Amino acid sequence: MTLSVCMIVRDEAPVLERCLDSLRAVWDELIVLDTGSTDETPEIARRYTDKVFFMPWEDDFAAARNRAFSYATGDWILSIDADEYLSPQSVTAMLELKRTLTDQVDYVRVGFRFSGQGERGEMMREKLVRRARKPMWKGRVCEYIDIAPDWRGLTRRDITIIHDKLRVNDPGRNLRILQALRASGDRSPRTLYALCMALNTAERYSDIPEVYAQLMAARESGYLYECLESYLHALKQLGRMEERLPALSLLLEIAQPTAYLCCQMGQWFLDHGKAQTAAGWYTLALHTPCREPETLSQHPGYDSWVPHLRLCRCYAALGNFTAAWEHNEKAAGSLPDSRIIEQNRRVLRKHLTRGDSAIDSKQQNQGGYRHE
Numbered sequence: 001m002t003l004s005v006c007m008i009v010r011d012e013a014p015v016l017e018r019c020l021d022s023l024r025a026v027w028d029e030l031i032v033l034d035t036g037s038t039d040e041t042p043e044i045a046r047r048y049t050d051k052v053f054f055m056p057w058e059d060d061f062a063a064a065r066n067r068a069f070s071y072a073t074g075d076w077i078l079s080i081d082a083d084e085y086l087s088p089q090s091v092t093a094m095l096e097l098k099r100t101l102t103d104q105v106d107y108v109r110v111g112f113r114f115s116g117q118g119e120r121g122e123m124m125r126e127k128l129v130r131r132a133r134k135p136m137w138k139g140r141v142c143e144y145i146d147i148a149p150d151w152r153g154l155t156r157r158d159i160t161i162i163h164d165k166l167r168v169n170d171p172g173r174n175l176r177i178l179q180a181l182r183a184s185g186d187r188s189p190r191t192l193y194a195l196c197m198a199l200n201t202a203e204r205y206s207d208i209p210e211v212y213a214q215l216m217a218a219r220e221s222g223y224l225y226e227c228l229e230s231y232l233h234a235l236k237q238l239g240r241m242e243e244r245l246p247a248l249s250l251l252l253e254i255a256q257p258t259a260y261l262c263c264q265m266g267q268w269f270l271d272h273g274k275a276q277t278a279a280g281w282y283t284l285a286l287h288t289p290c291r292e293p294e295t296l297s298q299h300p301g302y303d304s305w306v307p308h309l310r311l312c313r314c315y316a317a318l319g320n321f322t323a324a325w326e327h328n329e330k331a332a333g334s335l336p337d338s339r340i341i342e343q344n345r346r347v348l349r350k351h352l353t354r355g356d357s358a359i360d361s362k363q364q365n366q367g368g369y370r371h372e
Contacts, residue, residue, distance in 0.1 A: 001101050002028040004074030008064045011169050012082035013039040020048045022085040026094050033068040059177045062137035078128050083165040093158040106130050106151035111160035141174045142194040174198045193223040196230040208234035219254050244268055259285040259303035279314040282307035305334035321351045
């Protein structure tokens, strides 16, 4: 198979070479669509390909990505941004994928990780698609490839795209576009979700509860979990954490529980000193799927190391330091180099050596045990 790498860029000179150098061994064709750079981005791109095209920016990511896709001639298309790159291990896996991929697959999900998030893990995203399927992007912001129900997918967890943005060229862009969409009458769940995220980024927390209420009123489960994260953060910033439990309970009524939601329930009880009840929710998270089928992302880790770390804290608060140690070590299987794991080990060793039956309140309240 042949692979076309398609990119849309604008003022990406600081990161473009890093991206292209990581992909050089992978592509058979490189398509770069520039939407109005004022720096050296086009000149850098021309060092790697003669297929550099231009298009005026129209506040529409899907339109730009579809234009870039229209220039591709390869059997498959990989969509990637300039502030993303592949590790050497992922390049090797990608080359192996190129050798084995057949027309029995229509799209490929690969790992996607934000560089600054470290222990939070990664999500899976559809980044490769077979050109014969005539893939189209949708969404002016938070755009996505429209995957038809009959398309056959493949997941490759050994390939990870790392997102490492060094700067934000236009920090108000997404919010501006989304507010215009909302003003035009767009109340789709995806737009409401994206608006919550943009408002959160802009620290406009007081506007988030209203948007979240609109999404809840629609009773659309697809993006409820996505929007929930921004909503809970807004409540915390607004000092309205008392509203958290009713929101979580309502969500449990209208959608299937996920590991992420179970962990949020556990966190509420843990924050209110109810470690035993919290432990029940975290244990449930270990046996609950990471995602509700219609959501965008999987909230990785919420069915594994996240509840294990928090069960460590729960059992320490309950005086069961042996169980706390066991859960901390289970979390270590996913986070072998974590500072949190090592800190917990140091604290737990003291209690296990002394044979303590309970954690003192000062240590519990001041963070002797870490879980995030």
